[in-house]
Amino acid sequence: MHYDLAIIGSGIVGLGHAWVAAKRGYSVAVFEADSRPEGASIRNFGMIWPIGQPAGSARALSLRNQQLWQELGKAAGFPVERCGSVFLAHHEDEMQVLTEFADSASSRDLNLKVLNPAETLQHLPAANPNGLKGGLYSRTECRVHPPTAITSIVSYLSELPEVELHFETPIVKVHDGSIQSADRKSWTANRIIVASGAYFKHLFPEQHRNQQFKICKLQMLLTVPQPDQWKLGPHMASGLTLRHYSAFDICPTLTQVRQRVATTMPELDRYGIHVMASSTPAGELILGDSHEYGDDIEPFDKDEIDQLILREIHKVLQIPQASIARRWSGFYTKHPHEMYIFREIEPRIHLVNGFGGNGMTLSLAASDSVIEQLANSNQMS
Structure with a gap:
């Protein structure tokens, strides 16, 4: 019941981190309160939208993100259409x-x-x-069908030996590498990422408020x-x-x-x-x-x-x-100023959130960047 990385939230941000970490060989667990992803990740246009990002780091991240969507679509078996705009x-x-x-x-x-x-x-x-x-x-722009893409990603990750998916598992307490669910089950991880999107009031509400989301x-x-x-x-x-x-x-x-x-x-x-x-x-x-x-x-x-x-x-x-x-x-x-937030809010616990309406456009590349930072600092093992 111990993992290199535990992720709370199964939207595209959480799933993206799980995919990138698994590619590097890390053991990963994803925890989701509902029986399937039901938030913003399936309620959008499916637009992978570099043209909307300002030149510089945001644009570069969006173009890298587009490449990762193509890779993930091929691996998980869903179409990523180069449709333009x-x-x-x-x-x-x-x-x-x-x-x-x-x-x-x-x-x-x-x-x-x-x-x-x-x-x-x-x-x-x-x-x-x-x-x-x-x-x-x-x-430049691409398209996915959000419900199809997210369902396919969940199915694909469930088959990977590095990944365990825990749906219908609301997490009520996270502290110092330990995770506890509402039914008193517990797990531990070297690093924990909280990627709960708009539903952040149950875990670390004060730390989320401090980010001015x-x-x-x-x-x-x-x-x-x-x-x-x-x-x-x-x-x-x-x-x-x-x-x-x-x-x-x-x-x-x-x-x-x-x-x-x-x-x-x-x-x-x-x-x-x-x-x-x-x-x-x-x-x-x-x-x-x-x-x-x-x-x-x-x-x-x-x-x-x-x-x-x-x-x-x-x-x-x-x-x-x-x-x-x-x-x-x-x-x-x-977030009022930043593309997204990646913060260590307690020892071994990281917050990743604040993508706004750019989740499909930035999240996979952001996940890649976060996992690389954690890996390079030897924080995943």
Whole structure:
């Protein structure tokens, strides 16, 4: 009942650490309170999204992360599609931001092409041609189907001799290399990683609060399967999304975009709404999303938010069958300044959290970095 590494949390962050550690030959245990992963890791677009990361360490981490997804997908038997992405511009200021970004030094490690309206429709035929000013195509982005990917990773890890998975095992106490579950079972490990995402209030709540994490709630939707094997193709992001990703903060015209939205559509800022879309293997479209933080979060979803998302989606996309089959909300933990947090909060116990909405884009590479640091300092054995 002793391991080199114990991980609390079976989202993509926890599973990523387990995979990387097992590749190095370490014995690993993963503990999860539920019967399967049910948090943010299965409630997202499945976008592996380097274009949204600012140039420098975050971008480099995202590109490394993309390589690791390809490796893990091949090992665990799930597809990682190199689909690319298209940002749509239906306003002149949005088109100017896309051009500024493509011309900047910070985009040189991306494979970008500025598109005129006709070229945009070639790359993304579903784009609404009414008022279309153009777009920005990136070949870099990838797609996974989150429920499929996470289920496949769990199945794959369960077959590895180095890994033990303990589902339906809520952990209530962690101290000095010892772990205790609610039913009084106990285990020990040389190192313990707490990767509990938004559900961190049961273990080390004070240490989590000290990191100034914010909880974010988002609402998302899923259409019915599209007819006649219709596919969206690349990921789609509208001009509203430029407000959300810090990679575009270098663009001078972004201020104008933000001011226009704040003046003409303040309801979108109120709920942190920007619109994106991605396909599923079954031909549905995942649509979203919104962002409510801290005390603004309520236990009930808002139909107003769903309607605003759909209103803005229909401005930029022509979807053959827009009926909604599913609606859900997700929660993630965001740090106000850092990409993510890796801290030793007690001897032999480490906190890894705070990825915000970038879990799929950064987590595998972050896991690789964390395990390498622990291994190089001889803390895993």
